[in-house]
Amino acid sequence: RFSGTFVGNAESASPTAATSPPVAAATLPAVPTIPVVPTIVGVPNTVAEGVLNPNEVKPPASGTRRARVLYDYEAADSTELALLADEMITVYSLPGMDPDWLIGERGNQKGKVPVTYLELLS
DSSP states (O other): OOOGGGSSOGGGSOHHHHHSOOOOGGGSOOOOOOOOOOOOTTSOHHHHTTOOOGGGOOOOSSOOEEEEEOSOBOOSSTTBOOBOTTOEEEEEOOTTSOTTEEEEEETTEEEEEEGGGEEEOO
């Protein structure tokens, strides 16, 4: 059986706990937040909001690359581009876009493609 020195003994309290006043979250001043929606010149706002319509975006003047598709990929929706292994496509990224995805183009077809399915070429 333990002695009562461990419970309720004021002398066993740590010195930092006794000298530091508790800070309640309610005493801190509230900082108002303003929602920020990035605006990208030349790119429709749908990209900034996370909704991409590939037909509304244009490739950048520079920064496009060729890529070889490593695996077949079935598009989940109309914003994505279906891929076949070993085909060559042109890819580029857009500001504010998820880094795991690129815009891919094959002829007149355009859509998001997962980076992990591609081998980027120079």
